[in-house]
Amino acid sequence: MHIVVCVKQVPDTKIIKINPKTNTLDRRSAPAILNPYDAHAVQAAVKIREETGGMISVLSMGPPQAVAIIKKSIEIGADRGYLISDRAFAGADTLATSYALSKALQKIANEEPIDLVICGKHAIDGDTGQVGPGIARRLDIPPITNVIEVSEVNKAEKTVLIKRKQISGYELIQTQLPCLLTVEKEINSILYSPLPNMLRAARYEPVIWAVSDLGEVDKTQLGLKGSPTIVGKMFTPPKLxxxxxxxxxxxxxxxxxxxxxxxxxxxxxxxxxxxxx
Ligand SMILES: Cc1cc2nc3c(=O)[nH]c(=O)nc-3n(C[C@H](O)[C@H](O)[C@H](O)COP(=O)(O)OP(=O)(O)OC[C@H]3O[C@@H](n4cnc5c(N)ncnc54)[C@H](O)[C@@H]3O)c2cc1C
CATH class of the missing domain: 1.20.5 (Single alpha-helices involved in coiled-coils or other helix-helix interfaces)
Known part of the structure; x- marks a missing residue:
């Protein structure tokens, strides 16, 4: 079983400020952390690996500093980390982000076929929840969102049973592997990292790929060029x-x-x- 978890570096939104003059996030006002939902996604992968065996890779697109969240994922229990980092990815909206990540996933799958991709429900900064389903669409695999439990992973039949949260109650879905899940925080609790994981993380150096390493890529679909979204205005809502x-x-x-x-x-x-x- 090869599970790939997509992890994003985000500013800690509990303390980040918006620059009132430029209407943009003042990223220097808060430390960068592993998107909390993605920490739960890595922990969910660790539980599946305990039951089925196999390997967990994590993948991130971001600046060189995003190595820190790959190390954090290794601490939680991931085996391998990949960072795609290149100026050509800068300014990407969700369309361009899902394109770049899907290209990296295809490259990873060429090395070791992928059975399951896991993302967080959303990133606490961009907060669209679009990247996971966007990747699934590009890889032509089923997306299952708002997942709160993964069970009955059947490697031979290539199926998995998923419990997903709904507005009232929940839904049980048996689906094929490979598929893509986006997970809620309720799926698990983040455990303390074992000491060997922490030692391994401290020494770990992820694989870093630039655009030129990804093989055949349409550069017009990357970064700002490949991003049709326009941010009209950003502001802090008035206090109630x-x-x-x-x-x-x-x-x-x-x-x-x-x-x-x-x-x-x-x-x-x-x-x-x-x-x-
Ligand atoms: C015009 C424009 C320019 C932008 N420029 C920048 C910029 O320069 N720098 C910047 O940081 N943001 C930029 N953004 C924001 C960027 O669009 C989003 O942060 C990014 O596309 C992810 O969307 P999201 O945060 O809504 O993720 P969501 O869809 O909410 O994330 C869901 C899940 O997808 C996965 N995921 C999301 N992003 C990544 C990633 N990068 N790597 C791995 N997994 C991921 C994670 O598992 C995450 O939990 C820009 C947006 C626009 C519209």
Missing amino acids: EGGKKLEGSSDEQVSQLMDILMERKDLLKLKETSTAN
Whole structure:
């Protein structure tokens, strides 16, 4: 079983700031981390490998510093890491990102056929959730999104049972291998990395490929050139106003609440009148 997990380096969005003048992310304001959903994806791959044997590769597209998240994935339990890094990839939107990653996956598959690709549900910075399904479409394999459990991996029959989250309840799908999964955080808990993994990660050097290493690639589909998306505006949404705490006895609070509701009712009526006019 060869599992490839796509991992992305993202700024820690809990602390990142938006530059109000340029309306862009101030990437220097926060440390870069392994996208949290991708950490769960690597952990899910480790569990499958425990049951079926085989190998886990991780793949990332990003600047040279993205080596750090490949090392982090090795700490969690991945065996091998690949980074595709080239100025030609810069400025890629999800269409160009999924194209570049699918080309790298094809190259990896030439070395060792791939049975399963796992991505996070979304990246916490771009947050589109489009890259996983985009890769699946390009590789012509089924995408299964919002996965919360993987079981019954049958290597001989090349099938797997997937539980995926829905708005209410869940769905069970038996599908063919190879396929692509995008995983939710509920799929597992991130365990402490064993010491041997940490030592291996500290010394590990991933394979780094430039565009020229990927074989036949249509360069017009890469980076900014291959990205039809235009970001019109980016801004921090205004903070929500705090609620109002009612004070006094129960009767006084009810009376205050009624006043507020009546005030709102008048506002609603005013709105209705102005719409009618
Ligand atoms: C015009 C334009 C220019 C942009 N320029 C840049 C830029 O210069 N630098 C930049 O960082 N972003 C840039 N972006 C943002 C970029 O489009 C997205 O970050 C990227 O395409 C991934 O989309 P996402 O973050 O929505 O990922 P999602 O689709 O939400 O990610 C889902 C999953 O896909 C996988 N995945 C996503 N991206 C990668 C990756 N790079 N490597 C491996 N796996 C991945 C992960 O498993 C992840 O959990 C640009 C966007 C636009 C529209």
